[in-house]
Structure formats: structure tokens, C-alpha cells
Amino acid sequence: MLEIRNLHASIAGKEILKGINLHIGAGETHAIMGPNGAGKSTLSAVLTGNPAYTVTEGEVIFRGKDLLSMSPEVRAREGLFLSFQYPVEIPGVSMTNFMRAAVNAKREHQGLPALSAGEFLKLMRAKRALVELDNKLAGRSVNEGFSGGEKKRNEIFQMAMLEPCLSILDETDSGLDIDALRIVAEGVNKLHTAENATIVITHYQRLLDYIVPDFVHILADGQIVRTGGKELALELEQTGYAGIV
């Protein structure tokens, strides 16, 4: 699914990622943990093609293709999805128009015809139920005036609409109360299949009680310093990063 080899990346001349190696297979869930400033969010930004970052070395193969040579929108259409840590508010652009543009861009990329208005609304309804997203929110402008929990739920709703192969959840647990966390995690789990994969970026064990990872990686100072099973997250919870990094 995803192969990251010796990935180095910098922002404004400062190197943040210093040689990341990571293999992610279909059906797997990987957690990436680490202290602030370790490069967790940089990794998701670089994988999705955020123009603020520059890749200085290394390669990334996504489903047999060179990911880094693709534009951000092509990466998305190829099945890469990022649940943003800070989802962006877009006043005046309705969720419906936004999602229709996204879904049909992906369908065109796959050689499929655009969905009719009826088919599209039916799909919206079905996916909304998955994350218990209120119909009223779906009628509003993208993320405008949404609470923190509603924004994260809306991210998972978009993930459900786009059915990505690889989803990166960047601190999806931040700012969520326990009920919202459960709804979001259940949504993610329902979307999980043997054909797709998930990267969960988080500070805390808490989210991993709900989304159970197959592998846990500790990122520190731009490199993966330890990899283990789900028990590594528990160990981390007890010893803190100081005991491991």
C-alpha cells in the first residue's frame, strides 16, 4: 500500500523529517506517536503534498506509484485521505457543492460517470448516518461555525464519502470529548476493510483504546526510533516519552 524510504523533508530551510522508513500493508492500522515537534504532522503534510514543505531526499511509493511526483489533488483521487488536525472553514461553499466536486473529481479519475443529483444525495444521507452527522450541518458552509467535535465528525464523514485506500488521521482525538471520540472512532472502524489502511497520529493512548493499531511507531526528532505492537502505546503511557526516546 505505502512504502516510505529514507524520507527527508524541511520547511523554510529547517529539516524536520530526517530519514523516515515505513511500510504499510493493506488492512493494517498504524499508530504514530511522539512528543511535540517530532515531525508527526509534517509527515502527514508531506505525504499529502502540502506546498509549505520541501522533500529533500527519499521516496514514497503509494500503490505502486511514485507519490511525491503527484499533485495534491491527484494523490487524493488515487485514494489518499487526510483527516486534518485543524479542518479549514470555507464560508460560502456549501458542504453539498464541496463534496459533489470532490466525489465527482475522483469518479472522473477512475473513469466513472458523475453521480446524478439523486444518487449523490442518497450517498450523502447514507454516509452521514455513519458518523451521526446532523442534516443541518451538511446543509451549511464547509466547517463554518462547527464545534470542534462537529469538525472532526465532518472529516470522518468526508472520509466515508470518498472511500480512500489510505487514511491519515492527524490528531483526530484533539479537542474531542469522550462521546464525540467514541462516535468518530466507531465511524473509522466501520470504514476499515481488508483492502484499506489507516495511519493514526496521536499523542495519547486514549484514541487507541477505540481504534486498535496493529503497529505503533514512536517518532522522535524526525526519525522512527521504535516500532512495536499495540502494547508499545501502553508502555509509553506509563513511562512517558522520556523513558523511550
Added chain:
Amino acid sequence: MNKYIVHTGEKKHLVISHVSDETAQWQIVQEADSVLTVHLFCLEKDADASHDVVLDIEQAGEHAETYIYGLGILSGKQHISVHTRVRHSVPNGKSNQLLKFAVKDEAKGAFLGELIVAPHAQHTEAQQTNRNILLSPAATMQTQPQLEIYADDVKCSHGASTGQIDESALFYMQQRGIAPDVARQLLLAAFFHDVLTTLGEPAVEERLQRRIAEALSAPSANSAL
């Protein structure tokens, strides 16, 4: 110069859908209890178009209302200036202006908004808003609100800003698979949305949406060597 009088109690709607030498300059006097709504659309295709639009409106009778709504997409080497002058010469008048421009390529835009409230024109309510987006580094927009308020019991406000497309919104949309040009169109349609809704006619609104989309995707003037 087109001269016009909106008579007592009349409601008039002036739509300037294409800017030309014939449609650019207006001098309008409003009598009492009249309502004038002006819609101005600067969506010219000619890459060298150069126009000075002047809307000179005087409220000469009490309880008149003036509404000016405008939008423009300036491209190529176009040079468009819009000058509104709204004169409240008598008490109890209302006016509202909302003008938005997107400027691309090497186009130059200018907005001069004169709002004059005469000394005895008490209880005037006047608003003026001008918002602009620059779509290329070479595009420029000059905005100059000019309020001359000589009466003391009035409600007047104005706002002007010039910025760029929100890059974080653009990237967010790209991450969902939306091409940058489509994303820009959605963002600009959102930018113009409040001006378009003042038309109150969905069919006309839709036609203008299409013209906006065309103006945005129009090939740039031949600026490359």
C-alpha cells in the same frame, strides 16, 4: 453621461450588465420616497478593456433609498475604475453599497467610494463595503473610501479590504481531490455570493454564475514573451 431622474415614489432597477462607453457614466437624481437599485457587472472579455465607471447619485428628496451592488472580474491588461458618489442632500435617506472585485493577470482595478452627507441631512443611514481579491502577483486594486459626513445624527459605516485566495482553504479542497482551478472557482463563487443574492432572481443569478466561471477561466492576455 446618462442623466436620469427617479421621480417621487418610483422604484427603479438599473442593471449594467456590460460596461461600455454608453453604459459607464450615470448621473441620477432621486426624488422623495424613491428607491433606486443599481447592479453593476464588470465581466468584460476584451483583454484590453479600459473603462471609468461613474455612478453619481443624489438623494434630493427625503426618505429615498439607494442600493448599489457590484461585482467584477478584471483580467488581461484591463483597467477598470469604479467611482460611486452618493450624496445625501436631505434628511432621512438610506443607502447601501456592496462592491466586490477579483483581479487577475496584470489587470488594474480601482474603487473610489464617495459618500457625502450634507449638514442638514440628519437621520441618514449609509453603508459602504468594498472587498477585493487579487489572483496574481501583478494584479492591483486601489480602494479609496471617501466619507464626508457633515451631519451629526447619522448612522454611517464603511469597510474596505484587499486580500488573496485563502491558501489553506485551497489546499484543503485539493486534499479532497478538487483541482485548484475548480477550487478557486468555488471560493470565488462564495466570495461573490452575497452580491448575487441581491438580484433576487435565481435564473439571472445562475446566468451570472456562468459568466463568472467563464471570466475566471478565460485565457490570460498574452503577457508571456
